[in-house]
Amino acid sequence: MIGHSHRPGSLNRMIERGVVDAATLSMEEAAANADFIFLCVPVGNLEEYLEKLYSLPLKPGCIITDVGSTKASVAECARRLSKPDIHFIGGHPMAGSERSGVDAASTLLFENAYYVLTPSPDVPEEAYSRLEQLLAYTRAQIVRVDPVMHDQIVGAISHLPHIIAVALVNQVCDYNGTNGLYRTLAAGGFRDITRIASSDPLIWRDILLSNRDVLLSLLRDWNDEIGSFIGLLEGQDGEGIRQAFEKANLFRGELPERRKGAITSLFDLYIDVPDTPGIIGQIATELGVRHINLSNMQIIESREDVPGVMRLSFRQEADMERAKEHLDSLGYSVYV
Numbered sequence: 106m107i108g109h110s111h112r113p114g115s116l117n118r119m120i121e122r123g124v125v126d127a128a129t130l131s132m133e134e135a136a137a138n139a140d141f142i143f144l145c146v147p148v149g150n151l152e153e154y155l156e157k158l159y160s161l162p163l164k165p166g167c168i169i170t171d172v173g174s175t176k177a178s179v180a181e182c183a184r185r186l187s188k189p190d191i192h193f194i195g196g197h198p199m200a201g202s203e204r205s206g207v208d209a210a211s212t213l214l215f216e217n218a219y220y221v222l223t224p225s226p227d228v229p230e231e232a233y234s235r236l237e238q239l240l241a242y243t244r245a246q247i248v249r250v251d252p253v254m255h256d257q258i259v260g261a262i263s264h265l266p267h268i269i270a271v272a273l274v275n276q277v278c279d280y281n282g283t284n285g286l287y288r289t290l291a292a293g294g295f296r297d298i299t300r301i302a303s304s305d306p307l308i309w310r311d312i313l314l315s316n317r318d319v320l321l322s323l324l325r326d327w328n329d330e331i332g333s334f335i336g337l338l339e340g341q342d343g344e345g346i347r348q349a350f351e352k353a354n355l356f357r358g359e360l361p362e363r364r365k366g367a368i369t370s371l372f373d374l375y376i377d378v379p380d381t382p383g384i385i386g387q388i389a390t391e392l393g394v395r396h397i398n399l400s401n402m403q404i405i406e407s408r409e410d411v412p413g414v415m416r417l418s419f420r421q422e423a424d425m426e427r428a429k430e431h432l433d434s435l436g437y438s439v440y441v
């Protein structure tokens with residue numbers, strides 16, 4: 106497997122982390138003789154990369170795919186460029202995080218996640234199954250979807266929530282300008298539900314612009330939803346509020362529980378610990394020596410001399426379970 110990046114620093118990190126066998130600054134060199142080419146650049150750079158690739162003498166039968174978060178624009182570009190012996194199959198692994206760069210790479214990232222493929226009708230079944238077989242190594246579940254429908258669905262379940270998270274954080278940030286207590290008290294749950302607001306600004310600029318029409322329509326619907334809450338409050342309509350929560354509870358209760366989705370869930374453990382100096386380091390070391398990957402840790406109540414509750418967040422359920430077992434055995438009170 107050959108990695109290509111335009112940044113020399115990334116090449117060393119790819120090799121050091123064992124993500125690729127060889128790395129090069131030359132796209133031509135990386136693409137020559139490839140059976141599969143994965144484009145993992147921001148959505149706004151996909152077209153320029155596709156154009157460069159289609160102008161090269163690629164291996165006949167080569168499959169080009171991408172991992173971009175929108176699928177309609179790249180599908181349209183590939184349709185325009187199409188060549189008989191080169192097959193483009195758009196892809197979107199629906200897992201990831203707010204982190205970026207090769208240092209965020211993980212072999213388990215796509216395990217049990219949905220991986221959407223959006224082949225155009227003229228892609229031969231033989232080529233589609235070759236890509237499917239390769240992706241089987243990620244242990245993701247492949248789902249075949251039309252690119253336009255993909256953008257509508259992912260717009261609603263991933264892109265719109267990112268906009269809402271950013272708008273919510275920015276609204277509170279503006280209030281905080283007048284009274285710094287907003288930031289202090291926004292610890293905990295507010296931080297959790299707005300995690301995705303920390304996503305990479307340039308990656309998300311491209312995603313939102315690429316899915317602009319879908320998002321404009323979704324945002325108008327969002328305005329209506331918020332407008333209806335304004336109406337309920339203005340009319341002091343308690344029954345309407347109850348019904349809105351009940352409808353949401355019902356639909357949310359039907360969501361698949363422990364499955365990776367377009368927005369990654371974290372698996373949390375809570376431990377009763379005294380808030381003493383060094384406690385965070387002590388627990389992190391315990392988990393580190395057992396190679397248990399921790400995503401985040403936080404003391405929720407941190408007044409001096411009062412027992413604190415520490416929250417440990419894991420990206421993998423298995424890591425959370427191993428951590429619980431180990432910390433239990435050390436005598437900590439651990440809650441899921």
Ligand SMILES: NC(=O)C1=CN([C@@H]2O[C@H](COP(=O)(O)OP(=O)(O)OC[C@H]3O[C@@H](n4cnc5c(N)ncnc54)[C@H](O)[C@@H]3O)[C@@H](O)[C@H]2O)C=CC1
Pocket residue numbers: 110111112115145146147148150172173174175197198199200201202203204205206207305308312
């Ligand atoms: N972050 C996530 O969780 C997910 C991201 N995606 C998609 O994956 C793609 C890559 O995103 P991430 O891996 O998050 O970002 P990343 O920042 O880790 O990777 C982007 C790569 O593109 C390179 N790059 C940036 N600007 C470039 C330019 N002008 N020309 C050439 N290369 C350039 C960067 O050097 C970097 O190697 C995006 O299309 C994104 O929509 C898809 C699923 C999940």
Ligand SMILES: O=C(O)C(=O)Cc1ccc(O)cc1
Pocket residue numbers: 173174198199200201202203204263301304367368369370
């Ligand atoms: O941080 C998260 O949970 C994400 O939302 C990750 C993500 C980002 C972009 C995608 O197209 C899919 C998943």
